Amino acid sequence: MFVWDVLGKRTADDDWVVVGGVKAPDDPEMALLLARESFFRHKEGVRFAVRRRGSEELVVDEEPAELLGGVTDRSYRRQEAYAGVGAKLKRATREFAARGLTINRVRPPQPGSRSPR
Numbered sequence: 001m002f003v004w005d006v007l008g009k010r011t012a013d014d015d016w017v018v019v020g021g022v023k024a025p026d027d028p029e030m031a032l033l034l035a036r037e038s039f040f041r042h043k044e045g046v047r048f049a050v051r052r053r054g055s056e057e058l059v060v061d062e063e064p065a066e067l068l069g070g071v072t073d074r075s076y077r078r079q080e081a082y083a084g085v086g087a088k089l090k091r092a093t094r095e096f097a098a099r100g101l102t103i104n105r106v107r108p109p110q111p112g113s114r115s116p117r
Contacts, residue, residue, distance in 0.1 A: 001023045001024065001025060002023070002024060002025065002026055002031075002052055002053070003021050003022075003023055003052075003053040004021060004022050004023075004024055004028075004031040004034075004035070004050045004051065004052055004053065005018050005020075005021050005050065005051050005052075005053055006018070006019050006020045006021055006022060006035040006038070006039050006048065006049075006050055007019065007048065007049045007050070007051065007058070008039065008040065008044065008045040008047065008048040008049075009045050009046055009047040009048070010044070010045050010046070011046060012046055012047070012065070016049065016058070019039050019044075019045075019048075020035075020038065020039050021053070022034040022035050022038055022050070026052075028050060028052075028059040031050040031052075031059070032048075032049075032050055032059065032061050035048055035050050035061075036048065036061065036063075036068070040068055042077075042078070043068060045068065046065035046068065047060065047061070047065065047068075048060075048061050048068070049061060
């Protein structure tokens with residue numbers, strides 16, 4: 001197994017920056033695959049490359065920037081995806097109350113729950 005340095009660009013105009021390393025056999029394609037899955041799953045950049053440690057030869061991934069990190073929206077996995085949820089809930093509660101669609105009685109006990117003392 002060899003150590004491969006992983007380099008990335010956050011924007012197209014940035015210089016290459018070392019973001020980490022992976023261990024892979026003497027196969028640049030395998031090193032690219034491991035680098036993509038380890039460092040660029042959540043759209044952390046627009047380009048990435050690997051180079052075998054001690055070498056100057058860069059092997060650049062040719063995947064388009066819009067596909068880097070996948071095409072499925074996985075923003076729900078990060079906290080910032082839920083920003084504003086509390087405000088939306090409060091706004092919806094006010095709108096339902098204005099329409100007279102509120103529940104203003106005590107909730108019934110749930111099966112298996114203990115009653116309040």
